[in-house]
Amino acid sequence: MADVRLSHIYKVYDNGHKAVNDFSIDIKDKEFIVFVGPSGCGKSTTLRMIAGLEEITAGDMFIGDTLVNDMEPRDRDIAMVFQNYALYPHMTVFENMAFSLRNQHLPEEEIKKRVNEAAKILGIEEYLDRKPKAMSGGQRQRVALGRAIVRNPKVFLLDEPLSNLDAKLRAQMRTEITKLHKKLQTTFIYVTHDQVEAMTMGTRIVVMKLGYVQQIDTPMNLYNKPYNKFVAGFIGTPQMNFFDVTLNRVGEKVEMAFDTGAKILLPYEVVCKVSDHYLHGDVKVCLGIRPDHIAISGRQTGLTCMVNVVEHLGNESIIYGDISGQTVEQAEQIESGHQIIIKVVGDVDVESGQLLNLEINPEKIHLFDSETEITILEDIPHGATFEATFQEGKMNFLGSEVALPAALQEKLQGAKSAKVEVPPTAFIPGEDYKLYVHDVQNIDGKKLALLNVGDRYLFAFVKRTVHKGETLHFSLQNDKLRFVADNEVVVEPIGEEETLIGTFSKKDRRENHQRVIDFFYNIEGDAILAPLKNGYKLNQIDGNACYRNQYKYVFRRDAITLAPEDAPGIPATVKEILDYGNAAYALLEVASGETILASVTQDFAEQQVKIQLSGEDIQVHSLDVEMRIC
Ligand code: ADP
Numbered sequence: 011m012a013d014v015r016l017s018h019i020y021k022v023y024d025n026g027h028k029a030v031n032d033f034s035i036d037i038k039d040k041e042f043i044v045f046v047g048p049s050g051c052g053k054s055t056t057l058r059m060i061a062g063l064e065e066i067t068a069g070d071m072f073i074g075d076t077l078v079n080d081m082e083p084r085d086r087d088i089a090m091v092f093q094n095y096a097l098y099p100h101m102t103v104f105e106n107m108a109f110s111l112r113n114q115h116l117p118e119e120e121i122k123k124r125v126n127e128a129a130k131i132l133g134i135e136e137y138l139d140r141k142p143k144a145m146s147g148g149q150r151q152r153v154a155l156g157r158a159i160v161r162n163p164k165v166f167l168l169d170e171p172l173s174n175l176d177a178k179l180r181a182q183m184r185t186e187i188t189k190l191h192k193k194l195q196t197t198f199i200y201v202t203h204d205q206v207e208a209m210t211m212g213t214r215i216v217v218m219k220l221g222y223v224q225q226i227d228t229p230m231n232l233y234n235k236p237y238n239k240f241v242a243g244f245i246g247t248p249q250m251n252f253f254d255v256t257l258n259r260v261g262e263k264v265e266m267a268f269d270t271g272a273k274i275l276l277p278y279e280v281v282c283k284v285s286d287h288y289l290h291g292d293v294k295v296c297l298g299i300r301p302d303h304i305a306i307s308g309r310q311t312g313l314t315c316m317v318n319v320v321e322h323l324g325n326e327s328i329i330y331g332d333i334s335g336q337t338v339e340q341a342e343q344i345e346s347g348h349q350i351i352i353k354v355v356g357d358v359d360v361e362s363g364q365l366l367n368l369e370i371n372p373e374k375i376h377l378f379d380s381e382t383e384i385t386i387l388e389d390i391p392h393g394a395t396f397e398a399t400f401q402e403g404k405m406n407f408l409g410s411e412v413a414l415p416a417a418l419q420e421k422l423q424g425a426k427s428a429k430v431e432v433p434p435t436a437f438i439p440g441e442d443y444k445l446y447v448h449d450v451q452n453i454d455g456k457k458l459a460l461l462n463v464g465d466r467y468l469f470a471f472v473k474r475t476v477h478k479g480e481t482l483h484f485s486l487q488n489d490k491l492r493f494v495a496d497n498e499v500v501v502e503p504i505g506e507e508e509t510l511i512g513t514f515s516k517k518d519r520r521e522n523h524q525r526v527i528d529f530f531y532n533i534e535g536d537a538i539l540a541p542l543k544n545g546y547k548l549n550q551i552d553g554n555a556c557y558r559n560q561y562k563y564v565f566r567r568d569a570i571t572l573a574p575e576d577a578p579g580i581p582a583t584v585k586e587i588l589d590y591g592n593a594a595y596a597l598l599e600v601a602s603g604e605t606i607l608a609s610v611t612q613d614f615a616e617q618q619v620k621i622q623l624s625g626e627d628i629q630v631h632s633l634d635v636e637m638r639i640c
Contacts, residue, residue, distance in 0.1 A: 012074040012087070012164035012197060013039050014060060018638045019069035021055050021221075029055045031221045032638060033069070042191050042198045044212035046205055047244070051218040053201040057167050060199060061090050068551055068632075068639045073165065086165075089158035093170040097142040097153055103129075104138040107156045121160075128159040131193060132186075148179045155190065166191075168200045172207065184210055205245050209233070217241050239296060239383035242376055248301045248328060248351045250376070257281065257377075258291030261465075266297065270334040270348060274312045276372045282460075282467055283391045284377060295386065298376035301328070301353035306360070307369040315350050317364045327358045331366065389453050393433040393492070394468045400426060408463055412442045415488055415591035421501045422493065428500065431492040434458060437470040438592070440485025447480050489590040504595065508606040509564050510534055510580075511633075514548055514556050531628055533563055534600040536580040540625045544640040548630065551639055561639075562631040569627035570608045572596070572619045579620025587614055 014037040021030040030052040037043050045053040058064035060071065062083035071078050078086055097106050104125055111121045129135045132152040142150055151171060158166055168187070172180045188211050191198050202208055208215045209229045217224045217232065217240075225237040236242035242250050258265045263275045281289065288295055306329075315331035334348040352368070360366065377387045398407035400422060405414045407430060414422075422428065445461035445468065452458075459476055460467040476482055493501035512533035519526050529545025530537040540548075548556045573579050582598040587610065595607040596614055598621060608621065630639045 013037060013072070014165055014197060014199065015070075015072040016056075016060075017070040017072070019056070019059065019071060020067045020637045021052070021059060021064065022067045022635055022637070028635065028637075029221050030059070031223075033223055035216060035223075035226055037197060037199065039197055040195055042188070042200065042211060042213045044200045044202060044208040044215045045218060046202055046208035046212075046215055047218035047224075049203055050220075052221040053203075053218055054169055056218075057090075057169055057199060057201050060165070061088060061167050062086050063090075068547075068637055087163055088165040088167055089161050089163035090167040090169065091151075091154050091158050091171045093173045097150060097157075099142055102139050102141055103134065103145070103153050103156075106142065106153055107138075107160050110157065110161055124160040124162070125156070128156040131159065131190065132156050146179075147175050148183060151175065151183060152186075155187075159190075159194065163196070165197045165199065166194075168198065170202055171200075173202075173204075180207075187211065206247065209245065217244060235385075235389070236298075236376065237385055239298065239378045242298045242378070246300055248353060250298045250300050251304075251350050252378075253297045253299075253333070253350075254294050254347065254380070255297045256291050256294055257284070257289050259289040264289060265291070267291070268313070268333060272313045272333060274370060276375070280372045280375065281377070281387065283388060283469070284386050285391070285393075286395055286466065288377075288386060294380045296378040296380055296383070298378060299370055299374065301351040303371040303374035304350070304352045305369045305371070306352070306354065306358070307367040309367060311367045311369050313368045313370065315352070315366050315368055317360055317362050317366060318349075319362060320358070320360050322357055324357070326356065327354045327360070328352070329354065329358070329360060329366075333368075335365070389451075390434060390458060391469050393431040393436075394463075394466065395429050395431045395494075396463055396466075396468065398428055398430045398493075400428070408443050408445060408468070410443045413591065415589050417588035417590050417595075418488060418493070418501060422495065423500070425495040425500065428493040428495040431494070432468060432486060433490055433503070434469045434471045436487045436490040437472065437484050438487055439474075439483075441483050442485040444481050444483045447476055447478055447482050449478055450476055485592065487590075487592055489593045489595070504567075504590075504593075504607060506568075507564055507566055508570070509562055510600065510604060510606065511560055511602070512563050513558075513560055514540070514545075514630075516545065516549075516557070531561075531563055531625060531630070533623075534580045534582075534602060534604070536578070536621075538623055538625050538628065540628075544625070544630065547640045552632075560633050562633055564629040564631060565623055565627050567607065567609060569623060570606075571622040572608055572610065572616070573622050574616070575618040575620060577620045577622070579622040582619050582621050584614075584617055584619060587612070 016033050016035050019030060019033040022028050033056060045056060047053055055064060059066050066079050073086055107125045108121050129138055132155060134152050172183050175183060184207060212229060214228055215232055216226045219240050225241045232241060232245045254269050256267050262278050264278055264281050265273055266276055267273045315333045316335045317329055317331045319330040321328040329352040331350050332348050333350050379386050398405050400414060403414050404411050447459050448462045448467060449460040450457055457472050459470045459472050461470055461482060489504040492503050510533050512531055515530045515532055517528050529540040531540050552559055580600055582600050584596050585599050586597040588595045588597060589612055594610050594612045596610045597605055598608055599605050632639055
C-alpha cells in the first residue's frame with residue numbers, strides 16, 4: 011500500500027522524441043488510476059517509468075516517501091501485469107504463480123499459502139496443475155494477475171491487460187479487476203486506450219494526448235466538464251457532436267447560429283460565465299453537445315436534421331442525421347461538419363429521409379474556443395471584462411470613481427477609456443466599489459459571488475460569507491487587472507514568477523580532508539549555491555554539457571529579497587518604482603539588460619541593489635528542449 015507521486019516527469023528518448031511532458035500527479039494510496047489516450051500518447055512510457063523499466067529524463071518519482079528515480083525495478087515493491095500475460099509455457103499455473111516467491115527464497119509453506127490464497131481470490135484453484143496452453147485467454151490473464159497478487163506489492167501496474175481478450179470476456183474481466191482492487195485495497199495504475207474501460211474502472215482518469223496530460227479527473231467530471239475539445243470527444247459513446255456556431259446576446263436570451271443558417275435560443279444564464287466578447291455574434295466558437303442531450307421535438311425548434319440512418323438497439327435508438335438537411339447519399343459524399351448523432355431512450359418511430367425538429371438541452375451544452383479548443387464555459391471564469399473611463403487621475407469603473415494609481419496612469423498614456431478584465435482572485439476587502447450580489451456559488455469549497463454589473467455579472471472569490479441580495483463592498487488589487495485600449499493590451503497583470511537566463515558551474519573544495527563539490531547557478535554576475543541534488547541532476551541529464559549550456563532560471567517573485575548594494579547578490583539598477591496603489595514594484599535592470607519586478611513599498615528609494623535568491627527557490631528549465639529539469 012502506497013501513494014505514488016510524479017512531479018514534473020519528462021521522458022525524452024535517445025532519438026530526441028519527447029514522449030512524456032511535465033507529468034505531475036499525486037496518486038493516493040488505494041486509488042484506481044487509469045491512464046487513457048490514443049496509441050502513442052505516452053501511457054506505457056509513463057507506466058514503465060513508474061515500474062523502473064524506463065529511465066526518467068527529468069522530474070521526481072516517489073513511491074510512498076521514497077524517491078525512486080534511480081531505484082531498481084525489483085526494489086520498488088510493485089507488480090506489473092502485461093497484455094501478453096508473459097507466462098512460462100513449460101510451468102504449471104502453480105509454478106508460474108510461485109516463481110517470483112521462489113526467487114525470494116520464501117519457505118515452501120508460505121509459497122503454498124500465498125498461491126492458494128491468490129488462486130482463491132481469482133477463482134482458479136482447480137487449474138493450479140494445468141499448463142497455460144490448456145487454459146483460455148481469460149484464465150491465463152487471471153494467472154498473470156495471480157502472479158502479481160502473490161507478491162503482495164504496494165502498487166499494481168497494469169498495461170492493457172485485457173486487450174487480447176474478446177469483447178464479452180473483456181467486460182467480465184473489467185468487473186473482476188474492479189472487485190480485485192476493492193478486495194486487495196492497494197493502489198492500481200492501469201493503462202488502456204479504451205475510454206469505456208477507463209470510465210468504468212478508474213476512480214480518477216488521466217487523459218493524455220501526444221505526451222501531454224489533458225485532464226486528470228473523476229469519470230463524471232471528465233464527462234460533464236471536459237477541459238478541452240479533445241477530452242470532450244474522447245470520453246463518451248457515441249461521441250459528442252461538434253458544430254461551428256456564433257453566439258449573440260439579445261436581452262435575456264442568446265441566439266446560437268449554426269453555419270447552416272439554423273438558429274436556436276439559449277437562456278443567458280447558461281452562458282453568463284462565457285467571456286463577453288464571444289457573445290456579440292462575430293466570433294466563431296465550437297458547440298459540443300452529447301447525443302444523449304438532444305431530443306426530438308414535436309414543435310418547430312429552429313434546428314432540424316435529415317435522418318440518414320437509425321439503429322434500433324431495443325433499449326435505445328441511435329439516429330444519424332445531418333443538420334443541413336442533406337440526404338444519406340449527399341452526406342456520404344461530403345464531410346460536411348453537419349452530421350449529428352442523437353441517442354434516444356427506447357425505440358423510436360423514425361425513418362431515414364425524415365426531417366426532425368431537434369431540441370438541445372441548454373444546461374448540457376459545451377463551448378470551446380475555435381483556436382485553442384479549450385472550454386470557454388468554466389465553473390470559474392478567468393475574469394470578466396467591463397469598460398472603464400479615465401479622467402484627471404480618476405478611474406470610473408463599476409459605477410464608482412476611484413483614484414488611478416501612478417503605474418496605471420503612466421501605462422494608459424492618456425487613454426480616455428479601456429476594457430478592464432477583473433479575475434475572480436483580484437477582490438480584497440475595501441470600500442472602493444459596491445455591487446449587488448446576484449448569487450453565491452460554492453465551487454470546490456470556495457465561494458464565488460456573481461455581482462450585478464448592468465445586465466452582466468462580475469465574478470468574485472470572497473472569503474467571508476456573503477448572501478444573495480446583499481451589497482458587497484470591496485476593493486480590487488490593481489496589479490491583477492488587464493487593460494485593453496483600442497484593441498491593444500496596455501497593461502498586463504503582474505504575474506507571480508520571474509525568469510533570468512544563466513549558466514551552471516561546479517567548484518571543488520576540501521572539507522575535513524575530503525573533496526567536496528559545490529554546484530552553482532551563475533545568474534547575471536552572481537553565483538548562487540545550488541542544492542546538491544539539483545547539481546547532480548543537471549549533470550546526469552546533460553552530462554558535461556551542463557557546464558557549457560545556458561539554462562532558464564525561474565523563481566517566484568515572493569522568493570526575491572532585495573539587499574543593499576554592498577551585500578552579495580545579483581547587481582541590479584532600480585529603473586523605476588511602479589505604484590499600483592495597493593502594491594508597488596521595483597523595475598530592476600540586471601547586467602544583461604534584462605528586467606524583472608520585485609515587490610517593494612511605495613517609498614522605496616534605493617538606486618542600486620542586490621537581488622538575493624536562494625538556490626532552493628530556483629527552478630531550472632532546459633533551453634533547447636522545453637523541459638523543467640529541477
Ligand atoms: P502509448 O502507450 O500511449 O501507446 P508509448 O508510451 O508506448 O505510447 O509511446 C509514446 C511515444 O514514444 C510514441 O510516439 C512512441 O513511438 C515513442 N517511443 C516509445 N518507445 C520508444 C523508444 N524506445 N524510442 C523512441 N521512441 C519511443
